[in-house]
Structures are given as structure tokens and as C-alpha cells.
Amino acid sequence: MANDVRIEQLWIPDSLDGPDAADFLAAVEVGRKVRMQTWGSDDLAYAPQEKLLEMADPYERQVILVAKVDGEIVGTVDIALPLADDLDLAEFTLDILPEFQGQGVGRQLLEAAEHFARDEGRHRILIDTNHPGASLAGSEAEQLVPGSGLGFVPLGSREVEFARHTGYTLQHIEQFSACTLPLDSKLVAELEAEADEANAGRYRLHHWTDRCPDEWLEAVAALENAAGENGVPGVDTADMVFDGGILREAEEVTIAQGRRTVVTAVEHIATGTLVGLTTISVLALRPDVVFQDDTVVLQEHRGNKLGLLIKVANMERLSEQFPDARVLYTWNAPENRYLLQVNRQLGFATAGVTGIWEKELPDLGPSVS
Incomplete structure (x- = not known):
């Protein structure tokens, strides 16, 4: 277990230039390092300015919780709360620095995010797990197939084990593909x-x-x-x-x-x-x-x-x-066979899959403080 993990809500600065932007920049860098670890590139990572702009999305309230060890940010969970519809839903993106994975940091962050979501009246939680193409080559015995019945994630994946242990159910798969331009x-x-x-x-x-x-x-x-x-x-x-x-x-x-x-x-x-x-x-x-x-x-x-x-x-x-x-990325549901066929004709190659997981949080009733 990681020593003495502190969970706190990330302060969102007005700009990246001020002295109060250091934690925000560190949090965005955690996301970049995790994507490097998963995909071998940071193509899917946010640039800090991009992330800052996205925090002001009028259709979605975005909150970031961070895990600190010895004052350093070692993990983040982005919480997106839709504001126009799906008012029961919260979507989480959980990122833990590679060297702090498997030490209980993710579980503490996820629990804190679930508490936050429940306090906001959100009971349906979605999280995703990401699996590069190379990790999909096992036998059928090592596959977890979603409720939709199409596609799979690798059973032995650390992310899959984590999602299952924390009470999430695999709902469906998105196939992730890339095309050179x-x-x-x-x-x-x-x-x-x-x-x-x-x-x-x-x-x-x-x-x-x-x-x-x-x-x-x-x-x-x-x-x-x-x-x-x-x-x-x-x-x-x-x-x-x-x-x-x-x-x-x-x-x-x-x-x-x-x-x-x-x-x-x-x-x-x-x-x-x-x-x-x-x-x-x-x-x-x-x-x-x-x-x-x-x-x-x-x-x-x-x-x-x-x-x-x-x-x-x-x-x-x-x-x-x-x-x-130079590269165009796309996500498709495996049931959309027509578009997958079109993509193959255009030269898209499968880069991996994303698993979408869901959990219903029990309603605890009014909290007594």
C-alpha cells in the first residue's frame, strides 16, 4: 500500500501561467504518462490548455479529485456530470502513475469519487478500461465478453481485475482504430x-x-x-x-x-x-x-x-x-459492422479496445452529519 495517501479536489486555475497552476499541470501530466504506458504514445492525452478549456463545458460539470503522496500528485479521477440530460449519471476517468499502480491508490480515489457522485445525486457510474491491440491476442478462456455479447476485454488485465473487484459490470466494448493520413x-x-x-x-x-x-x-x-x-x-x-x-x-x-x-x-x-x-x-x-x-x-x-x-x-x-x-482515430461499437467494413477499406487498423463498465450506487438516503 502507498504510504499516507491524501485525496483532495483539484483547484482549477484561470490560466496556466499563474503560481496556482502547478497542481493542475501535474494532474494533466499524470494522464499523459498513463496514456504513454497504455498506447505507447501521448496522442490521446490532453494538452494542459485543452483540458483547461474543456473544464468550462456548459453541458457537463467537470471535477477532478487527486491523490497525493508526500505532496506529489500520483493519481487523478476526472468526474464528468452531464447537465442537460442523464442527470443520474457520472462518468469517471481514473489515472494512476505507473509506479503507484497496485498500491491501493486507485481504490481510494474511486471510493472518493463515488462518494462525491452520490452526494451530487448521481447513482449510475460509468468508467472505462483501455486495452492496446497487443493485449488482445489470448485464448477465448482469457476473454471477458460484455452484456451486449460483442467484443471482449482481456480477463488478465490489471484494469479489468480492478473494475470487477470494485463492483463494476462490463456493459459494452468500443473498438479503437487508427488510420494514417x-x-x-x-x-x-x-x-x-x-x-x-x-x-x-x-x-x-x-x-x-x-x-x-x-x-x-x-x-x-x-x-x-x-x-x-x-x-x-x-x-x-x-x-x-x-x-x-x-x-x-x-x-x-x-x-x-x-x-x-x-x-x-x-x-x-x-x-x-x-x-x-x-x-x-x-x-x-x-x-x-x-x-x-x-x-x-x-x-x-x-x-x-x-x-x-x-x-x-x-x-x-x-x-x-x-x-x-497525420493520424485519424475512431471508436466504433463492434455491432456496427457496416462502418467497420468502410473503415477497413479506408485503411484503418485496430489499435485496441475500450471497455465501458457500469455500477449502480445504492441510495443511502439522507446523510446524517
Whole structure:
């Protein structure tokens, strides 16, 4: 056990320049070191400024608890409390420095976070565990399959053992994949030809960056709602109902956080309606690492290779606008076989999996102080 662990709430500074920013910078660095340990790179780590901007998200209250040993921060738990919907939910991200893992620090931090969540009236907790591709090569006897029945996490993983011992149940898996940019021009030509042949001139592409044109605003809100209906159980997009106003607010929040958004949508020419779209996010401070967000194609227009059409076009636009982008990351539910197939055609390779775990906290009733 680690000696004398102190748990406290992290002070969030106004800027990174002041003397009061030292703990915040140290906490962000814990997250970076853990991602280096898991993935072999810090592509998925927050830059301090990025994290600071995210703390001001109007849709989510964010609190960070830290574990200190001898005054040094050795572990953190980010607590995200949705404010617009899922008001019973808290999402935790738990990070412990490699040299302090297995010493009880994580358990103490998690217990403190659960107490905090319960005091905030949150009873449903989600945490995730991350598993690089190399750790997935065992036999079936060494696999834990989620309630959804698709995908698995490695049973022998320290993170998996920790989640199970602390009372969490594996709900579902997200497959995590990476694609090197820019795409090969020969591949692009082949895939565009394949998609064009399938949709036979019945569709037209539209592109924008950051802000949706007014004429498509309600159509995009409808597509986002359709994406939510097909969402994964336990993930909070399912309860978000978008309209044009909410979409505009979300755009402004994204822009305020310094993020850029590259969008390609597809219109069914005969009806003049948008029937699909795909989005890539570019972070303010890491132009080399970009993230695939939603891709949605309405059910009645599937089978025309529209997913392939819009994704190829959007990745091409991304490389034109953001030539520094060298890798595109995406997460997909294993049941989304169509998108996984499209991703394989584009050159995505599996980098690992993320397990989403859930726990219901018992209601202890009013606390007596």
C-alpha cells in the first residue's frame, strides 16, 4: 500500500501561467504518462490548455479529485456530470502513475469519487478500461465478453481485475482504430469510383467547417437525433434531442474550446433532403492528431455506399485544410459492422479496445452529519 495517501479536489486555475497552476499541470501530466504506458504514445492525452478549456463545458460539470503522496500528485479521477440530460449519471476517468499502480491508490480515489457522485445525486457510474491491440491476442478462456455479447476485454488485465473487484459490470466494448493520413491518392480514386457507381448520381455532397449553413441546420439536427436513436446503450447521446438552436450552441462551445470541425453531408437530390453526414474534429493544440466523430446514414438510404462516399470525401477535405494531420482515430461499437467494413477499406487498423463498465450506487438516503 502507498504510504499516507491524501485525496483532495483539484483547484482549477484561470490560466496556466499563474503560481496556482502547478497542481493542475501535474494532474494533466499524470494522464499523459498513463496514456504513454497504455498506447505507447501521448496522442490521446490532453494538452494542459485543452483540458483547461474543456473544464468550462456548459453541458457537463467537470471535477477532478487527486491523490497525493508526500505532496506529489500520483493519481487523478476526472468526474464528468452531464447537465442537460442523464442527470443520474457520472462518468469517471481514473489515472494512476505507473509506479503507484497496485498500491491501493486507485481504490481510494474511486471510493472518493463515488462518494462525491452520490452526494451530487448521481447513482449510475460509468468508467472505462483501455486495452492496446497487443493485449488482445489470448485464448477465448482469457476473454471477458460484455452484456451486449460483442467484443471482449482481456480477463488478465490489471484494469479489468480492478473494475470487477470494485463492483463494476462490463456493459459494452468500443473498438479503437487508427488510420494514417493523408490517404493514398490511388486508394481514394478507387474508393470514390466504387461509391459513385453504387449511388449512380442520385446524391450530392455538401461540405462545411465549424458552422453548419443555415439552410441545413434543422436537417443536421434530425440526422444527429437519428444517430442518437442508434446509439450504444449506456452512452449519453441517446437522450440528447437536437434542434437547430441546440446545434448552434454546441458549435459555439466547440469553437470556444479551440476545436475545428470538418463536415461532409450528402443530399438525396430527388427529395432535397440530407440523408447522411460525417464529422472529424481537430483539436486546438494537436493539429497532427484528429478524431472521427459521428457518421450517420439514414436507414432507407443504406446500401448505396454513402458511408464510404462521405468518409473518403471528408478525409480528403481534412488533409487539404489541415495538412499537419497525420493520424485519424475512431471508436466504433463492434455491432456496427457496416462502418467497420468502410473503415477497413479506408485503411484503418485496430489499435485496441475500450471497455465501458457500469455500477449502480445504492441510495443511502439522507446523510446524517
